[in-house]
Amino acid sequence: MAVYDDLMGFQRETEALAQVAGRLGWDQETVMPRGAVEQRAEEMGAMESVLHARRTDPRVGDWLAGLEGEELDAVGAANLRHIRRSYDRATKVPADLAAQLARVTSRAQGIWAEARANDDVAHFLPILTEVVALRREEAAALADGGSLYDALLDGYEPDATSADIAAMFDRMRPRLVALRERVMGSERSPAGLTGRFDADTQLALSNNIAKVFGYDFNHGRIDKAVHPFSSGSGHDVRITTRVDEADPFNCLYSTIHEVGHACYEQGIDDAHLLTPLGAGVSMGVHESQSRIYENQLGRSQAFTGYLFNQMQDRFGHAGAADAQAFYAAVNRVHSGYIRTEADEVHYNLHIMMRFDLERALISGDLDVADLEAAWNSRFEADFGVAVDRPSNGVLQDVHWSVGLFGYFPTYSLGNVYAGCLNKALRADLPDLDGQLAEGDTSGATGWLRQNLQQYGGLYTPVEVVTKACGQAPTEAPLLDYLDAKFGALYGV
Template sequence: MGAYDDLIAYERETQALAQVMGRLSWDQETVMPKGAAHQRAEEMGALESVLHRRRTDPRVGEWLEAVDETALDHAARAQLRHILRGYIRAMRLPETLSSQIARVTSRAQGIWAEARAADDVAHFLPTLAEVVRLKREEAAALAQGGDPYDALLDDYEPGATGAGIAAMFDRMRPRLVELRERILGSDRHPAPLSGRFGAEGQMTVAREVASHFGYDWRHGRLDHSVHPFTSGSGTDVRITTRVDEGDPLNCLYSTLHEVGHGAYEQGIDPAYLLSPLGEGVSMGVHESQSRIYENQLGRSRAFCGWLHARLAEVFGQSGAADADAFYAAVNRVHSGYIRTEADEVHYNLHIMLRFDLERELIAGRLEVADLEEAWNERFQSDFGVAVDKPSNGVLQDVHWSVGLFGYFPTYTLGNVYAGCLYTALCAAVPSLDDDLARGHAETATAWLRENVQRHGGLYEPAEVIQRACGFDPHEGPLLDYLEAKFGALYRL
């Protein structure tokens, strides 16, 4: 066990340094002075160099070679699997490239935010072109002659392939489009919420909702950012949200989405702290938690009834005539521009657009200079609406600025996994709607913690879902859920 123990002790220090780097990213998005961007980019690049050297240290390879797997239990073999995967990936990447990506993407994040605020695509495109060039280099180095996009996707959803994702999307798209057309062609047209909802009141309700869904404030905090996100793992897990005083749903459901991510990290077995098992196993499984918290639970008729009453208490009105009108407003289907504000019917169509474009970018079949035009043409085709400004189009997401190519399809994978989990959850927790009607989700989140969250990286992604649900994950439960929910809501 000597080699294994030495390897785990070394990995623990590497994981601790990676957490520090994550904290720098959180700081950059929340409280860092704007004038510190260039210095922060240098700091991120320097720390990435340190991490890369640790991940490619020859001793890691020697320890991996020396470990006797037959003497290890299941958890230890899982630790070894993750470390070996990370070691192979790190060895394929030159340190200079890894450091340069960290430095450029840190700087690009601020440039993207400026361009988005000013609706100035030209301000961002040169930097994005640099990011894409570096990510193409990274993909080629990792792929070793294989598919470059698959090499990037594997970092977020191990085992997934672009071809497999594309095939799943091809199966999903016809049912989604058909459902959308039936909804938009119906005689039901729910009104959005109206009124003003002060920022302080929104944050009060957001914190209450986070508490009801199990977010642990002893080991977390809620802040503001341009694009809501979750940062950290173990005993320090931070979430952010944003506020629009004309639309409280933006704040509340962004918060609830991030609570799903945060609760996953907080719910992992403490024995895995600062180890490869101490984080969510994949972004698809991560998204399954954020999406089931936000949608199947948070947008349910039962929980919306409680939320309608709570908003009326805080603001003197909820923005809707009654609980039914509020539920309809929360789940209103419309062809909006913004992915993070999209209804459940349209959401995956947003992801399919981004997935196709980023695959083309990494393959070199689409250049950054042509990206805005390609985006606008595709959006018009898919949603029947012309993009009115870049912040509603190609500049709306932070992901490409920070180099997250291969990340977008995991959002829909998360929805698919969430559909499977919700089927199992409803069977396991008969009191679910009664609990949600009181504003509480403890029974649901306890089931998710026991069946998904506590395992961390112990199992492979699809195996996590299969073990929780009793069947292999597939898109059917999600599509059935959407058709049943919106068929009833729109009287189809």
């Protein structure tokens, strides 16, 4: 198996360089001087050129050909599956296009942050037009005459199609809308938190909560960013959060969400380090971890009771009269603007809107110049509220600035997977709520690590969720969970 060993030695170096490129992105979003944007764009372009050259190196094709028909164990076969898929995609994309995408999206990220801070859509649209054009060009190279959007979606969720996603959304929307109407029509109207919450104290508490959920600070760190994210894999997995002194949930639940991503990466078997199996298998599976940490665990009545006491100890008050009022505040349903702050009832409706808009952008049915008007019109139709400013509308998400077209539907797919995992988890751990009430998440996080996280990319997305749950994933457990939780909260 000398051929396999040569291939994996080469791949290990490629994976290490990809980690370095990721660290450049983390640095850009956390501590890089703003004046370094143009230089960083060139650095990112140079790194992408090196990575693209390695991913398309003819030797990779020769090694893959030399391994055709070889009997490999499950790990070897999975490594070849990932390398072959990466090689097939990379060789379809011209090297100069890959480098230009890296340069332009690096610049676009900084321009988006400025535009968002100043509510200046016009400042962002020219660079977004460039990003969309480049992504469409990339998609055309990948699609072989097929759907441009599906070619991009496949980069985040292998084997998924926009038709399947649209069909799933068509099945989900009626129950979500019906639940929202019942909740919004309820006589119960839980209050949000009151008072101010010191920023430094919030950050200290969020660090503690990260530890409670199993985040390993020996192999990670928490910083602040405009848009929270997780970065890295293996032994260096970093996350970010943000702080609003009027809304500590923004910080705390952003942290728990990103910890879910990070713990997935930290939970992968070390034997897969710096191999194609050493990272999460898809963004949908990744989102299943962040969403189950944040929602089914972090927003449960049991855990919010623990968090209520932590808030009282840290701030001298929790912003709510008692643990029940605090639980209701954590899960308050309202038609807010911001996706990352959306309640569980509305969240998937935010994703459905973005899915439709970005498909139209990539297909050419929607011009970038008309995006803000399309966003505002669709948002008011879906949520019954007019967008008051661009930072609460089309400028709120970082994704399109960095070219992540096809990424948004994986959030809802992650919610669906999380619903399935929660059902299986609770069947195996009947005392879970008792543990969460004591601030002990180890039973739940240990179950997730044992049944899903440790495998990394060993199985396909559907395979690993099916293996963990004992049955193929469907949206029914998520919708049943939402109906039961919010029906009880709102008496509907």
